Amino acid sequence: MKTYTVDNCPIQPVVDIISGKWTSLVLWEISQKHNHYGELKRQLGGISTRTLAARLKMLEKQGIVSRNVFPTTPPTVEYVLTKKGLDLAPILYAMRDWSEKYDNTNL
Amino acid sequence: MKTYTVDNCPIQPVVDIISGKWTSLVLWEISQKHNHYGELKRQLGGISTRTLAARLKMLEKQGIVSRNVFPTTPPTVEYVLTKKGLDLAPILYAMRDWSEKYDNTNL
């Protein structure tokens, strides 16, 4: 029998992506077409700039979102899901459905 | 527009369940019919008893697994997925599929 470790778990890549605090929420908001940095900041009441920036950078590095800068004044930055990110969305919806179904119950 | 916070994120319940270190792996092994404590310990090379016990207790508390004790000598304990846990399994498989598809690529 194959033994798994934390580093080759077949689902670990997804777990790593969504695990950090606020990460799933950031991803959710972007998937709901809240694409601008400021908009995200407003939607996510209480997130620190440090964390939001870290999450966006991580998601970009993972190829889940792409970062587009508009050289307006003042500057605007938008984040949109890539193909890879769009493919992840159904999983997020499945997670939401499961969460709603079993909300507060242990049955 | 509805503003989400970390505590009412629609997918947070699932995120909370699988986020902890080793958690996804423990869940995976149980879903692969490795149901005994000792078997899990062996399959998960390197996990500490502290963490394994904590994960199993948490999953039981969440209603994802049920704990069955066999009063043999020496005692045997098995953990099996509940209905709630079985409903979670498809999500784990979807996560695995996504992980395999995008393994190491950022496309």
Added chain:
DNA sequence: CCGGATCCCAGCGGATACTG
């Protein structure tokens, strides 16, 4: 407007030893 840099602290989890 969009972040980067720094400081700081709670809590997660590893190692180890012990119980029923």
Added chain:
DNA sequence: CAGTATCCGCTGGGATCCGG
């Protein structure tokens, strides 16, 4: 065999201030 108890190092992330 199947855990619990204790100690402790390390990292994640909040608050705050600064720069382009």
